[in-house]
Amino acid sequence: MTRPLTIDDLYRFEIPADPSMSPDGERVAYTLTTQDAGNDRVVRSIWEVRGEGGPARRLTRGPADTAPRWSPDGTRLAFLRAGQLHLLPADGEEAVPLTTPADCPAGAGVPVWSPDGSRIAFAAPEAHRAVSAPVVIGALGWKADGAGLTASVRTQLFVVEVASGEVAQLTHDDRHVGPPSWSPDGTQLAYPAQTTPDGAVFGPSAAHVVGVGENASGPRRVGPADGLAGPVCWFPDGFALLVVGRVSFGVGHSELLRQPLDGSAPVSLSAALDRNVMGGGGPAYPGALPQFHGDDIVFCARDRGATRLYRVGADGISASPLPARTGVSGCSVVSKAGRAAVVVCDTERFAEVVLLDLDAWADGAPARPEWLTDHMTRSLPEIALHPVAEREFRIADGTVVHGMITRADGTPPGGPLLVDVHGGPHNAWAPHSDPVHLYHQELASRGWTVLTLNVRASDGYGEAYYTAAVGAWGETDEQDVLQPVAALVDEGLVDPERIALTGYSYGGYLSCWLSARTDLFAAVVPGGVLVDLRSMAGTSEEGHLIAEHEIGDPARMAELSPLSHADAVRAPTLVLHGGADDTCPVGQAEQWFHALRTRHVPAQLVVYPGSSHLFLLDGRPSHRKDYCRRLVDWVTTHTNH
DSSP, rough: OBBOOOGGGGGGGGGEEEEEOOSSSSSEEEEEEEEEEETTEEEEEEEETTTTTOOOOOOOSSSSSEEEEEEETTSSEEEEETTTEEEETOOOOOOOOOSSEEETTTTTOOOOOOTTSEEEEEEEEESSOOOSSSSOOOOSEEEETTEEEEETOOEEEEEEETTOOOOEOOOOOOOOOOOEEEOTTTEEEEEEEESTTTTTTTTOEEEEEEGGGGOEEEEOOSSSSEEEEEEEEEEEEEEEEEEEEEEOSSSSOOOEEEEEEOOOOOSSSSSSGGBBBOOSBBTOOOOOEEEEEEEEEEEEETTTTTTEEEEETTTTTEEOOTTTTTTTEEEEEEEEGGGGEEEEEEOOOSSSSEEEOOOOHHHHHOOOEOOOOOHHHHTTTOOOOOOOOEEEEEEEOEEEEEEEEOTTOOOOOSSEEEEOOOTTTTOOOOOSSOSHHHHHHHHHHHHHHHEEEEEEEESSSOHHHTTTTTTTTTTTTHHHHHHHHHHHHTTTTTEEEEEEEEETTHHHHHHHHHHTTTTTOOOEEEEEEEOOHHHHHSTTTHHHIIIIIIIIHHHHHHTTTTTGGGGGOOOOOEEEETTOOOOTHHHHHHHHHHHHTTTOOOEEEEEEEEEOHHHHHSSSSHHHHHHHHHHHHHHHHHHHH
């Protein structure tokens, strides 16, 4: 007997991520995220599953164990425990620390083994700022969401000798560097780095190379200085880098770029796909590092909202044999084994590890994935998720907007509707299961229809669609919400008097904007909001990027700010916001709440102390539960006519 998912079920979630396949292709290590209700925290530990199947087993106890990486000989796992590198023998003995707070006072980064297994490279902050120390700011990029004030501390490149534990710092630039990649011969490291000290967190960047050990040499840039470089790795011949990035900095798709080491112009390998390459994989933006399988490259890109796996080679680009409506959030390729371990989610499961036959895929033969884990079946065996139906809406100007409708089977027409707007603005809703927005499932159980829309600027529909709202936030995409809602009303599917609106981050922005543009919504719940683009420009970690590249025209900042139009708001509004949000600072929520209350609009502000912008993904379980519960209570109360 099955039952619907509820908000309280989040305490039982087990979510695998970040797979790492052993060099022989026989074992897959991964990070498993669970919830500790007693201590109100997220717990992460390292697990392992065999490629031939069998039950998964836990290798470490957590509570903060992440980023497992196999040594080249398969005898050890390097991983991060509370920010320090540890080594775990493959035979199951106790893990031992490799770095200490004395070596890495602010913690180490994801470990990257050298080809011979003698060294591990990583990127990490070069120093730790004392909490009480004065913060001296002389350049942009002085804070980061989740880390707080960073001042002049920059992320640098380090190498640790596995035998001795000796740590050496390789870069000393006044700019951030990204994760490293070893050259095939182990003599150099490639990495992305900012090209200007004042580039802030989101400024121009390029691929760089630095010599290591006996081949030590100063860092040198090998990509265009005014481009954008994300994750990098080496082509097997060692003469070029594979870079996820752009040849010019700005709003647009990331591509797979072949960057010759001689500094000549990079060549796009993915342009024909016209999709955004998801190179790193991160909170709310799933993906994986591109990896080689022979002469082919396996990589992730966003298509129709979902992150999918692709292969590019001499015969062009092909999609993986993973079933439709499947999303990818991690991938580890072992070319000589012809296998990839992939973390996927579908309409029934939040995330599981599967095994993919790369050779069969390359040959065009059937290659059904083999499911290796069953965490959701084990932790939530009685749960059945409400179905999600895809739908397309044609807007008056001819634009086609892709959306998803969640309704419980048997729900009669004419009930209430919740419209949910995603963040970004260059993120997207996907047509598979969602472990974050649990209020969708609970409202559907109460007879609601939930509509999620990939409005203009969403990812997965081509670069022209991706950039369609640049310089015109709210103006360009408001009809992408209003006209689909009108279509559902005309069809009799929903009650026009019982429509609620919510959204987080950019979705919070658009929720505030729409509540000032129409009286359609009986209740509004914006979360992680931005309402004043002018103050946002100087206080957000992304403010400079938004002002310069998303809006562009300073004269438009006030015009496109919901705060400038607050006089028109009438709908009861619940504002939900993290107290330690450095992406959309809490002052944005305070301004909106003040503007509404002084105009006698029914409003409430809820601040979650210590929570960053991404707390809905990995914050305190009690905060995530409270967010979902308050949203459900607010929209049901204010639409219960």
